Structures are given as structure tokens and as C-alpha cells.
Amino acid sequence: MDLFEETKDWAAILRPLIAKYKGKEHPLHYKNIYQLLVMVVLAAQDSDANINKVTVDFFIKYPDMEALSKANTAELTEALAKVRFHSNKIAWLQEIAETVKEDKNIPGTMKELVALKGVGRKSANVILREAGADAEGILVDLHVLRVAPRLGISKGKNADKVEKDLMAALPKNMWGEIGMALSFLGRETCRPTNPKHSECIVSVHCEYCHLHKN
Known part of the structure; x- marks a missing residue:
């Protein structure tokens, strides 16, 4: 039938x-996996175009995970005020930076990535693909x-x-x-x-x- x-x-x-x-080219205009990780967290319930725009200056100020880990909430709020639900996302990024500490420690498996705050399977699949890792989903x-x-x-x-x-x-x-x-x-x-x-x-x-x- x-x-x-x-x-x-x-x-x-x-x-x-x-x-x-x-x-x-991926819709998020990232230059390395640190930038991509930050951008996929920020892009939840927001547009890729907005995140591309907002993060130009953000990555000049916070070029790597180590720099991000040293930023306080007020500084990040000023930098990310135009991101939807930025308060939650800033808290997630701060926890990620505290956990990961340096770019070289960014996880390379689904299990480790989804353990990070603000990173679900969708974001983890993006990161694994762009990093050239074996697909797990x-x-x-x-x-x-x-x-x-x-x-x-x-x-x-x-x-x-x-x-x-x-x-x-x-x-x-x-x-x-x-x-x-x-x-x-x-x-x-x-x-x-x-x-x-x-x-x-x-x-x-x-x-x-x-x-x-x-």
C-alpha cells in the first residue's frame, strides 16, 4: 500500500x-576546536549568525581555554550580553574552562564531551566531526x-x-x-x-x- x-x-x-x-564550511566560523567548543555552547537556542558576530571580539580577548578560565562573570557578561540565555551559558563555559584548563585537554570522545556542562550529543557530534575524530553518532x-x-x-x-x-x-x-x-x-x-x-x-x-x- x-x-x-x-x-x-x-x-x-x-x-x-x-x-x-x-x-x-561549517555555519559556525571557528578557527580551532577551542573556539568551536565555546561556539556550540553559545549557539544553543540562538542563531549561528549571531554567535559568529559576537565571538569575533570575544576570541581576541579570550583566545584559549586558559584565558577563558581566568575571566570573571562580569567580564564574560559584558562580552556575551547579546547571546540568548547568556547567564546560563557563561556558567557552563566557566565550568568547562575550570574542568578542561587548557586547549590540549579538550575531550575527544562522546562520553567525555557530553560530560561537560552545556554539551549534548548534537554538539559533541559536531566537535568530533570537525576534529576529524571517529564518529560515535x-x-x-x-x-x-x-x-x-x-x-x-x-x-x-x-x-x-x-x-x-x-x-x-x-x-x-x-x-x-x-x-x-x-x-x-x-x-x-x-x-x-x-x-x-x-x-x-x-x-x-x-x-x-x-x-x-x-
């Missing part, structure tokens, strides 16, 4: 998407959370479920790249309203497209 059975070869379907976005941001169910690869309503479904459907050698590829697809093509079906390279396999195109 349903044209979209669970026997789809999602690895074959999604490899062209990875090829399209391979090497595309798949990045699921708000774009992937929309795109994966639309495609039909997951029926999940939350990031944990969608990530598990993606991990089950795809070989591990795709985990590191597919999250950002789906995220870019969501940012550029599979928008919340008026998705650009004609521009989507996986539309022929997409449940949402077949239901809403005409």
Missing part, C-alpha cells in the same frame, strides 16, 4: 547528498529533525530517536558526514515552509515530496 517501504537502501540514496556538501540539529522524518528514514519526534534511526539505517562510515549534509539540505532546500522540491537531489525518494508536491 505504501510506496515507501522500510527496505530502502538509505546509504545509496543519501551518498549523493554527502558528495554535494562534502567540504562545505550522527548530528541531529533542528534541520535534521525536520528533514529525516520528511524523507521517511525516521518517524522520530525528538533528536535522540531520529539519531538512533539514522544510525540504524546507515553504515558507520557515513555517520560523520550525513548529519551536516542533511542539515545543509534543511537550511537551503527543505525549508519549514515551501520546500524547494525541484532543487532537492533526493526528492524522488522523499515521502513528504510525494505527498505534498502536487
